[in-house]
Amino acid sequence: MNWSTKAWQEIGPIYQKIIEMPFIEELMKGSLPLEKFQFYMVQDAHYLDQFGRALAIIAARTHDLEDSLAFIKFAEGAVVVEKALHESYFEGYGLKERGSIQPTCHHYGHFLKSTAALQPVEVAIAAVLPCFWIYKEVGDHIYSNQVSDNNPYQKWIDTYAGEEFGLITQRAVAISDRIALGCTPKQRQAMTEAFITASRLEYEFWHSAYTLRRW
Numbered sequence: 001m002n003w004s005t006k007a008w009q010e011i012g013p014i015y016q017k018i019i020e021m022p023f024i025e026e027l028m029k030g031s032l033p034l035e036k037f038q039f040y041m042v043q044d045a046h047y048l049d050q051f052g053r054a055l056a057i058i059a060a061r062t063h064d065l066e067d068s069l070a071f072i073k074f075a076e077g078a079v080v081v082e083k084a085l086h087e088s089y090f091e092g093y094g095l096k097e098r099g100s101i102q103p104t105c106h107h108y109g110h111f112l113k114s115t116a117a118l119q120p121v122e123v124a125i126a127a128v129l130p131c132f133w134i135y136k137e138v139g140d141h142i143y144s145n146q147v148s149d150n151n152p153y154q155k156w157i158d159t160y161a162g163e164e165f166g167l168i169t170q171r172a173v174a175i176s177d178r179i180a181l182g183c184t185p186k187q188r189q190a191m192t193e194a195f196i197t198a199s200r201l202e203y204e205f206w207h208s209a210y211t212l213r214r215w
């Protein structure tokens with residue numbers, strides 16, 4: 001079994017908890033209170049800033065030039081999504097200013113940046129993988145279980161259920177598996193632990209938006 005299949009099995013219960021959480025269920029039905037979505041969007045803008053930087057650090061640290069190029073493109077993607085958030089989503093969802101970073105986003109962003117800078121590069125790659133993979137799965141889940149054709153959050157759903165995002169995710173999974181093949185069992189275990197931690201933080205990120213968790 002390849003590394004990613006096993007890692008995904010490990011986070012099975014976390015993924016299940018994510019798709020059952022009120023934030024996701026209400027986003028899917030279109031009934032999520034705007035205030036919670038706005039909180040999420042503001043925090044996500046901060047998140048993408050930090051995520052883009054973590055990806056750029058990984059791009060500088062990979063051993064293979066092709067992998068470096070892939071991570072440069074992922075980093076560009078994160079920054080482009082952030083710009084789109086500011087330019088169109090913010091306007092569309094009634095947000096005027098950026099607002100300050102709150103504890104869960106702060107913790108997740110700093111976990112990614114410190115892992116990218118200080119841990120072995122294979123661990124750093126495993127730590128950013130749930131950001132792609134969980135969003136792809138959640139995007140597809142919401143898209144195929146939609147009940148309303150008049151969902152105010154449709155634009156968000158379309159971003160992550162789209163084919164292009166699927167291809168990016170496949171690329172990130174394939175790179176992780178190839179790198180894991182060249183690792184020792186101990187190194188692979190460290191990759192899995194980082195993958196699990198980031199998956200927990202993906203859950204916490206949505207939970208913090210639902211509960212409007214502030215400093």
Ligand SMILES: Cc1ncc(C[n+]2csc(CCO)c2C)c(N)n1
Pocket residue numbers: 044047048073074075076077078081130131132133135168202205
């Ligand atoms: C908390 C949080 N986690 C993951 C994503 C998903 N995401 C946004 S940009 C990007 C990479 C583009 O190359 C990915 C995977 C998000 N938006 N917010």
